[in-house]
Amino acid sequence: MKQLLLKILSFAFVVAAVAFIAPSNSAAELSIWTPPQLAILIEEGLEKNQDIQSLASKVKSLKEEVSFAGSLNDPRIGIGLLNLPTDTFKFDQEAMTQKQIFIAQKIPWFGKLNLRSQRAAMTAIRQEAILNAKRLELARQIASAYYELGFVASGQKINERLVKMLTQLLRVSETRYTTGQGLQQDVLQAQVELSKLLDEQITLDKKRRVLEDQINSLLNRESFIHVTPPESLKYPDTVFEEKKLQTLALTMNPWLKVKLAEIDLASTEIELARKDYWPDMDFKVAYGQRDKNEDGQDRANFLSTSVVMNIPLWQKTRQNKKLGATKLRHKAASQSYQNLANSLPHKIDALVTNIRNLQKNYRLITEALIVQAEQWARSSLTAYEVGKVNFNTMINAQIRLLRFELQAENYLFSLYKKRAELEEVLGAPLLSQNPGDNVSHFNKEKTS
Numbered sequence: 001m002k003q004l005l006l007k008i009l010s011f012a013f014v015v016a017a018v019a020f021i022a023p024s025n026s027a028a029e030l031s032i033w034t035p036p037q038l039a040i041l042i043e044e045g046l047e048k049n050q051d052i053q054s055l056a057s058k059v060k061s062l063k064e065e066v067s068f069a070g071s072l073n074d075p076r077i078g079i080g081l082l083n084l085p086t087d088t089f090k091f092d093q094e095a096m097t098q099k100q101i102f103i104a105q106k107i108p109w110f111g112k113l114n115l116r117s118q119r120a121a122m123t124a125i126r127q128e129a130i131l132n133a134k135r136l137e138l139a140r141q142i143a144s145a146y147y148e149l150g151f152v153a154s155g156q157k158i159n160e161r162l163v164k165m166l167t168q169l170l171r172v173s174e175t176r177y178t179t180g181q182g183l184q185q186d187v188l189q190a191q192v193e194l195s196k197l198l199d200e201q202i203t204l205d206k207k208r209r210v211l212e213d214q215i216n217s218l219l220n221r222e223s224f225i226h227v228t229p230p231e232s233l234k235y236p237d238t239v240f241e242e243k244k245l246q247t248l249a250l251t252m253n254p255w256l257k258v259k260l261a262e263i264d265l266a267s268t269e270i271e272l273a274r275k276d277y278w279p280d281m282d283f284k285v286a287y288g289q290r291d292k293n294e295d296g297q298d299r300a301n302f303l304s305t306s307v308v309m310n311i312p313l314w315q316k317t318r319q320n321k322k323l324g325a326t327k328l329r330h331k332a333a334s335q336s337y338q339n340l341a342n343s344l345p346h347k348i349d350a351l352v353t354n355i356r357n358l359q360k361n362y363r364l365i366t367e368a369l370i371v372q373a374e375q376w377a378r379s380s381l382t383a384y385e386v387g388k389v390n391f392n393t394m395i396n397a398q399i400r401l402l403r404f405e406l407q408a409e410n411y412l413f414s415l416y417k418k419r420a421e422l423e424e425v426l427g428a429p430l431l432s433q434n435p436g437d438n439v440s441h442f443n444k445e446k447t448s
Contacts, residue, residue, distance in 0.1 A: 032139050032420050033429040038146050042139045048220040055131040062124035070117025076104040091291040098288035109278035119268045126261035133254030143420040147413045149211040153229035154409040156204050158402050166194045186391035240352045246345040252427035259337035266330035273323040279309035351422045362411040373401040
């Protein structure tokens with residue numbers, strides 16, 4: 001059954017491969033789903049990244065070689081002297097002396113040129129499949145760094161809110177202490193918490209710069225340019241159908257297409273190796289001109305033809321070995337394809353499970369924990385103002401609330417990162433079934 005599926009997919013790929021001479025797909029077609037600002041960054045990366053441009057140039061060069069590989073060798077032309085006597089070096093002394101001009105052409109055995117052209121075409125198709133896979137990989141790398149930058153930026157905003165809040169609470173605690181209503185330990189605790197936040201602020205600033213440098217590097221920018229982080233991303237509340245995703249991956253996964261191209265390339269090389277048992281032919285046509293004899297009588301000129309062909313005499317060490325090697329390469333390519341095809345469903349299952357768990361975590365923290373933490377923060381602040389709870393309880397409630405908000409942001413950005421990874425494995429964006437949804441390509445979303 002697996003072999004049948006492999007043959008069907010291989011045939012479909014070969015049929016689709018006719019389009020290998022067409023220009024490469026646009027960046028948008030090869031990319032993952034993105035919000036507008038990220039789409040601009042990915043497009044810039046696909047246009048300027050030198051690794052991608054290098055691969056694109058290699059694809060173009062391989063396509064140029066297709067017609068060359070399927071064409072005949074250049075004909076050969078030459079001149080010569082035949083049967084010139086060395087005692088006198090006279091052209092009219094001997095009847096067989098002639099000045100000759102010839103043209104020769106080597107003709108490969110029937111079908112070889114077509115197979116060579118196919119081999120060059122399959123090599124170009126394989127390289128183009130690698131290029132598309134690398135484009136998708138670069139898009140995912142930029143997206144992951146971009147979403148991570150968004151989380152760090154959210155952390156900076158929450159850190160600023162915490163610093164502002166603790167600064168105000170520090171002033172309150174200092175006032176209460178000077179008036180004898182508060183404790184010195186409340187002042188000291190507020191100072192310690194504020195110092196911890198300032199240290200965290202430095203760490204977040206460093207992380208943000210590192211991520212911006214990473215994005216600038218992926219975009220091959222010559223100088224540093226600040227990257228605007230994402231804001232107000234929608235929560236992707238999606239129901240996945242794993243079987244459909246697994247089927248889609250077996251059709252669209254970019255590296256699976258590379259493996260399939262390698263199988264087709266190896267199949268072509270096997271056929272070409274079988275043709276090597278048959279001889280190539282070298283045709284030659286020569287025209288020999290003779291001078292008049294010593295009596296002044298004309299001599300007829302000569303026309304000569306010949307065919308030379310190689311004899312596959314050393315089959316055991318040449319043709320047999322080459323055919324055996326190509327069969328082993330085909331076997332290796334098939335095994336590599338099958339290994340990747342078998343692993344894809346597990347990768348998709350792991351990513352879908354991860355996304356589902358992140359969705360549960362996000363809903364739990366936004367629908368329950370943050371609501372409860374807000375109530376706790378308000379009540380503890382009110383109770384502290386009238387002296388019913390200590391400073392430590394109140395400040396922990398305020399910090400816990402903002403930490404929950406930051407964790408919710410972490411789950412949200414992680415969802416987008418995992419979706420980008422899933423789309424890279426699928427080889428296609430997860431398109432929305434709602435034509436009016438221009439914000440996300442998920443099936444169903446709600447505003448956060």
